[in-house]
Structure formats: C-alpha cells, structure tokens
Amino acid sequence: MCELSVLWARRNVIVQDSAVLCFYRNIMNLQEYFRRIGFGGVYEKPDLATLRAVHELHVMSVPFENFSIHCGERNTMDLQIIYEKIVRNRRGGWCCENNLLFSWVLREMGYKYTMLGAKVFNTLKNDFNPMDSHLINMVEIEGKPYIADVSFGVSYQIWYPLEMIAGKDQPQPSGIFRLMNDGETWMLEKIRRKPLVQNEAFASSSLVDKRQTKTIYSFVLTPRGIDHFLNTSEYLQTSPESLFTQKSICSLQTPTGFRALIGWTYCEVTFNPDEDTDLIEMRDVADSEIETILKEKFNIVLANKLTPINNKATYKL
Numbered sequence: 001m002c003e004l005s006v007l008w009a010r011r012n013v014i015v016q017d018s019a020v021l022c023f024y025r026n027i028m029n030l031q032e033y034f035r036r037i038g039f040g041g042v043y044e045k046p047d048l049a050t051l052r053a054v055h056e057l058h059v060m061s062v063p064f065e066n067f068s069i070h071c072g073e074r075n076t077m078d079l080q081i082i083y084e085k086i087v088r089n090r091r092g093g094w095c096c097e098n099n100l101l102f103s104w105v106l107r108e109m110g111y112k113y114t115m116l117g118a119k120v121f122n123t124l125k126n127d128f129n130p131m132d133s134h135l136i137n138m139v140e141i142e143g144k145p146y147i148a149d150v151s152f153g154v155s156y157q158i159w160y161p162l163e164m165i166a167g168k169d170q171p172q173p174s175g176i177f178r179l180m181n182d183g184e185t186w187m188l189e190k191i192r193r194k195p196l197v198q199n200e201a202f203a204s205s206s207l208v209d210k211r212q213t214k215t216i217y218s219f220v221l222t223p224r225g226i227d228h229f230l231n232t233s234e235y236l237q238t239s240p241e242s243l244f245t246q247k248s249i250c251s252l253q254t255p256t257g258f259r260a261l262i263g264w265t266y267c268e269v270t271f272n273p274d275e276d277t278d279l280i281e282m283r284d285v286a287d288s289e290i291e292t293i294l295k296e297k298f299n300i301v302l303a304n305k306l307t308p309i310n311n312k313a314t315y316k317l
Contacts, residue, residue: 033105036061037062046110047142051141059158059253062093064098064157064250066250074237075093075097077233091302095135099148100226114223115136115223116223117135118135119131119133121215134217137149138164144163147179148161152216154317155175155190155317165179166181166186167179169191176191188217189216190213191213192211198279198280205265207282209317243314246309246313248263256271257269259298261297262317266297290308
C-alpha cells in the first residue's frame, strides 16, 4: 500500500486537464446529477457516509445497460455525451460510461480519487481477460483507500464502496465481497447465496449461477486516463466475440434485490440473507412487452428501437 501516496499525487492524469474540466463544469451540473439519482444535494465534506449514500443511490437509479449497441447507436468516452445520456436523457450505461461519470462526480464533490482499469474474469477460459475491459475508481478518505464501482450490474454489483483490505469479508445486501492481494495485483471475489429459481421451467437456465464463490475481476494500482479505454470501448461494441455484442443487457438494483432484462428474459431477484438464499423469478417476454418493461421496471425510454439479442455467451445473474 506504500505506492498509494504516489498515486494520489498523480491523480490529475486520470480524467482531463484543468482546461477541459473547466469546460465540462460550464455544461454539466452536479445538482442536476443529484436530482437524477435522488440525492438531497447537501453535503458538508467528502466523507465516507456521503460517498456511501451517493454510490447506493446511483446503482438504484442508473441501470447497467448496453442498449446503445443494439439500438444503432454508439457508446463513447466523451464525458459530455455520457452526462447528456445518463443525467438528462435518464438512460443507463456500461462501466466506461457510469464509472467515468462517477469520476467526474467524485472530483466535483472534492474526493481524492484515481481511475483504474480492471480485467474481468472469464469463466469459460478460467482466467482473466487480457485487456482492461472494466473501469473503476479508487477513492481516498481520511487516508484509507476504497474501491467505488457503480456499474457491474446484476448480483455482482456492490452497493457501497469497498475498503481496500486484503482478505476481509465485507457483507453487502447482495452477498459477501472480498478483496484479495498477491503483491501488485488485487482481485475482487464474492461469496454467493444459494439461488432458488421460482419458475421450474428456468431451473436449468444458463443465467443462473450456482457457484458459491465467484471471481469478478482483478486490477493493479496504475492510474489510467480516458485514452486507456478507447480501444477497449471500440472492441466491446464491435467484436463478435464481445459479450456485449452477443447479449442485450439491462439491470437495476432495487431495495430488496435487483431486476434484469437479458435478451427476452426478464428476471426479478429478491435477496434473502436470513436464509442464505436469493429468490429468482424468471419469464420470457414478447417483443411487444419490452418497451413497457423498460419504462415501468427500469425507467428507460429509448429514442431508437431496441433489437434484443441473447446469443450463447458466458453471463450469469
């Protein structure tokens, strides 16, 4: 952890230079973001309690979704476009959008943060993907580092920042998360509860993850800027091998669990920690239902028509 002091000193390489940030301040408004997530907008200092509140409200209000790819649109790393999409058009986004926007929120609120890249674990290959396909933020509060990640989705979405302590169990509503460290590399894993599928027809669905422990991603503490993710963003939305071109995905955390629409399969999951189970309701929906489900369950109204897709690819709730 001795390298952290160096990282904080270098944190200004994370987003853009000061001139660009001043430009963004003229067109992006923190209070408008607060209204988008339902935060009161009153805070005294960049402390842990405030970060926890904003982090939780973001994952409860802003879906993790990749619909732009399947609506004839393009995902971008342009912060102004992402702000317009998520805050003003009330859409969701994938990690490079949600967590980049959250970097701006952290900066505007006065937090000391570093943008990092993470390699997602590939269950088919039983190894981490070679590229940093996931963007996260490391935040320092009173000398302690935390991981903030508002955009992984489904049951692997953290609701609150994780303290960077190796091997410590950190219970959250969706299960127990744990950060591990083997020197330079950190790894995030989760201990799951037993899934109980309520619809017998979906008992063997490939979306149901029955593993008790799930490795999620790994990362190093090298600061990353936007440029680091440009090729990643292009690959993820164009490669036929990308999960995101193979499946249309949307998930949103709820006070009791989360809901998700994967292709034509709609899921509602209720966390039941007292019995160490997750209750899963699943059903297939018709094309004619999708617009209504998006509006009523995810508060999303798409400008362009969605073409759902659910090709074979490794993806679990």
